Amino acid sequence: MGSDETADAVVIGAGPNGLVAANLLAQTGWDVLVLEAAREPGGAVRTAELAAPGYRADRCSAFYPLGAVSPVIAGLGLGEHGLRWRRAPEVLAHVLPDGRAALISQDLDRTAASLDSFAAGDGDAWRTEFALWRRIREPLLDALLRPFPPVRAASRLLRALGPADAVRFARTAAMTARRFTEERFQGEGARVLVAGNAMHSGLGPDQSASALFGWLLSMVGQDAGFPVPEGGAGNLTAALVARLRAHGGRIHCGRPAAKILHARGTAVGVRDGDGTPIRARRAVLADTSAPHLYRDLVGVEHLPRRLAADLDSFEWDHATLKIDWALDGPVPWETRDAAGAGTVHLGTDLDGMSEHGAALATGRDPERPLLLAGQMTTVDPTRSPRGTETLWAYTRLPRGLGWSADETRRRVERIEQEVERHAPGFRNRVIGRAVSGPRELEDLDRNLDEGAINAGTAAIYQQLVFRPVPGLGRADTVLDRLFLAGASAHPGGAVHGAPGAGAARAALVRNGMGGAWYRAGVDRLHHWLYD
Structure with missing residues (x-):
C-alpha cells in the first residue's frame, strides 16, 4: 500500500460504539487505531459549556438507562477508569396538559401510588409488569443486545417465560403502545408513561413494536433509573x-x-482525509451510518446491485431540535413530582402523541409536540453552580423542511411557552440558551443526519x-474483514x-480458528441475498 502505517484493526469513528469495539479488540492484544474526524472523541456523547460559563451541558445524549443495564457496558468495568453514575430523586415525570403528572420512581410504591391516582388498580397492574421484567431481565437484555441471532439468550428467555407466556410476550412485542396500555391499564397516567418512553425510540404510540420499546424503557427506569455520568456525558467517553x-x-x-x-473483495485498510493509507492487517470496523459506509467510504460501484437498491430504501429516523438552558434557579414547576425528576415529558397526552406521530409521518410540523426534557443539575449537582439548573429539552421534527433561522426561533418560542405554562416564571430564570437544530447536530456528528439520533428508524x-437493509442482521458486510459497528x-x-460489540466479536471470529469457513458461509448468504 505504499505506507508503513499499519494496525491490526482500524476503527472509523470514536463514538461510543467505535470505542466499545476498539476496547474489545485491544483487550485481546490487537493493535487498534481509531480515526475520528472531530477534534475530540465521543460522537454524540460529549459535554460542553453551551448556554453559559459554568453550566455543563451534554451536546446530544444525556441519560443512559440502557447503558446502565447493558451487559456490554458492564463487562468493560468503566468504574475503574473514572465513570460514576448519578441518579435523580425520581426517574421520570410526564406532565399532562391539565397539570397532573404521572411518575416513575425507583421506589415502586411511589410509582404505584402515582398511577393509582389516575385509576385504582393501575398500581398493581404496573407491579405485575415489573414482576415480569425481573423474571426475564437478564435473558431479555442478552437477546436484545447480543449479536443476531441470539440463540442461547432466546433459549434462556423461553425457559424463563414458558411456552404459553412466550407466545403472549411475542404478541406484546409486536403491539402498538396504545393497544398495549389500553389492555393493561385503565388510567391515563400509566398509558402516557409507556407511550412517552416509546417515543424515545422515534416510534409513535400507534406504530407496531412501540409497546416493546415503551415497556422496556419504563421497566428499566423502574429498575435502574435513568442514570447520567457524573460531570457530564463526556466522562463516559473519557x-x-x-x-x-x-x-x-x-x-x-x-x-x-x-x-x-x-482488493479482491477484502478490506485491507483505510485512506484518511489527507490521502495517507493505513494498512489494516485483520479488520476495518466502521462506527458510521450504513449509507455513509456503503455510498461514501466503499462506493456504490463496488456493491452488489440489489444491495445498492436496498440502500435507496434505507429510512432515517426523524429530525431533532434541542435547546439547552442555563437557569439561575430550579425550574419552578407547578407540580411537585416534576421538580424531583431527572427526565420530564410534557406538552401532550396520549392522543396528542398520536397526532405528533401522524404529523411527522406526513411531513408536517406538529402542533402539539411531545417535549422530552432533562434537569441535569437535579440529577448531578456538579453540572452547574449551587442553586442553579442546567436544563435541556428536545422534540422530533419532520425531515427535509430546511428549518431557517426564523422558523427555528419560532419553534424555540413555542417550546419555551409550553415550559412556562407548567412552570410559571421559568423564562425569568433563563440566563443563557443554546439551540441545536438538525443542521447543527449533523455538523457535530455526521451520523446524526438532520439530527437523526437513532441512525435509522426503529420501525x-x-x-x-x-x-440496515434486508440481510443477516449482523455486523458483517459484503466486503470480507469490513464490519459495520454503528x-x-x-x-x-x-x-x-x-x-x-457485535462488530468486534465478528472480527474476532473471522480472524480465529474456523474464520475462513465462517466467511465462506457469510459470502454464500450474501450471494443468495444480493446477486
Missing part, C-alpha cells in the same frame, strides 16, 4: 478512552477516513434481519455498546 489507552489502543482525532481500501421493518446495525440506537 472512561472508554482511558480503558482503550490502558490496553495500548490509539486514537487520532481530527483525522477523518475518506475511503475503505479493498419493525428496519430491525433485526432488516437492519447504530445503523442491529440492535440500533441508544448508548449500550451493542453494535460495536
Whole structure:
C-alpha cells in the first residue's frame, strides 16, 4: 500500500460504539487505531459549556438507562477508569396538559401510588409488569443486545417465560403502545408513561413494536433509573478512552477516513482525509451510518446491485431540535413530582402523541409536540453552580423542511411557552440558551443526519434481519474483514455498546480458528441475498 502505517484493526469513528469495539479488540492484544474526524472523541456523547460559563451541558445524549443495564457496558468495568453514575430523586415525570403528572420512581410504591391516582388498580397492574421484567431481565437484555441471532439468550428467555407466556410476550412485542396500555391499564397516567418512553425510540404510540420499546424503557427506569455520568456525558467517553489507552489502543482525532481500501473483495485498510493509507492487517470496523459506509467510504460501484437498491430504501429516523438552558434557579414547576425528576415529558397526552406521530409521518410540523426534557443539575449537582439548573429539552421534527433561522426561533418560542405554562416564571430564570437544530447536530456528528439520533428508524421493518437493509442482521458486510459497528446495525440506537460489540466479536471470529469457513458461509448468504 505504499505506507508503513499499519494496525491490526482500524476503527472509523470514536463514538461510543467505535470505542466499545476498539476496547474489545485491544483487550485481546490487537493493535487498534481509531480515526475520528472531530477534534475530540465521543460522537454524540460529549459535554460542553453551551448556554453559559459554568453550566455543563451534554451536546446530544444525556441519560443512559440502557447503558446502565447493558451487559456490554458492564463487562468493560468503566468504574475503574473514572465513570460514576448519578441518579435523580425520581426517574421520570410526564406532565399532562391539565397539570397532573404521572411518575416513575425507583421506589415502586411511589410509582404505584402515582398511577393509582389516575385509576385504582393501575398500581398493581404496573407491579405485575415489573414482576415480569425481573423474571426475564437478564435473558431479555442478552437477546436484545447480543449479536443476531441470539440463540442461547432466546433459549434462556423461553425457559424463563414458558411456552404459553412466550407466545403472549411475542404478541406484546409486536403491539402498538396504545393497544398495549389500553389492555393493561385503565388510567391515563400509566398509558402516557409507556407511550412517552416509546417515543424515545422515534416510534409513535400507534406504530407496531412501540409497546416493546415503551415497556422496556419504563421497566428499566423502574429498575435502574435513568442514570447520567457524573460531570457530564463526556466522562463516559473519557472512561472508554482511558480503558482503550490502558490496553495500548490509539486514537487520532481530527483525522477523518475518506475511503475503505479493498482488493479482491477484502478490506485491507483505510485512506484518511489527507490521502495517507493505513494498512489494516485483520479488520476495518466502521462506527458510521450504513449509507455513509456503503455510498461514501466503499462506493456504490463496488456493491452488489440489489444491495445498492436496498440502500435507496434505507429510512432515517426523524429530525431533532434541542435547546439547552442555563437557569439561575430550579425550574419552578407547578407540580411537585416534576421538580424531583431527572427526565420530564410534557406538552401532550396520549392522543396528542398520536397526532405528533401522524404529523411527522406526513411531513408536517406538529402542533402539539411531545417535549422530552432533562434537569441535569437535579440529577448531578456538579453540572452547574449551587442553586442553579442546567436544563435541556428536545422534540422530533419532520425531515427535509430546511428549518431557517426564523422558523427555528419560532419553534424555540413555542417550546419555551409550553415550559412556562407548567412552570410559571421559568423564562425569568433563563440566563443563557443554546439551540441545536438538525443542521447543527449533523455538523457535530455526521451520523446524526438532520439530527437523526437513532441512525435509522426503529420501525419493525428496519430491525433485526432488516437492519440496515434486508440481510443477516449482523455486523458483517459484503466486503470480507469490513464490519459495520454503528447504530445503523442491529440492535440500533441508544448508548449500550451493542453494535460495536457485535462488530468486534465478528472480527474476532473471522480472524480465529474456523474464520475462513465462517466467511465462506457469510459470502454464500450474501450471494443468495444480493446477486
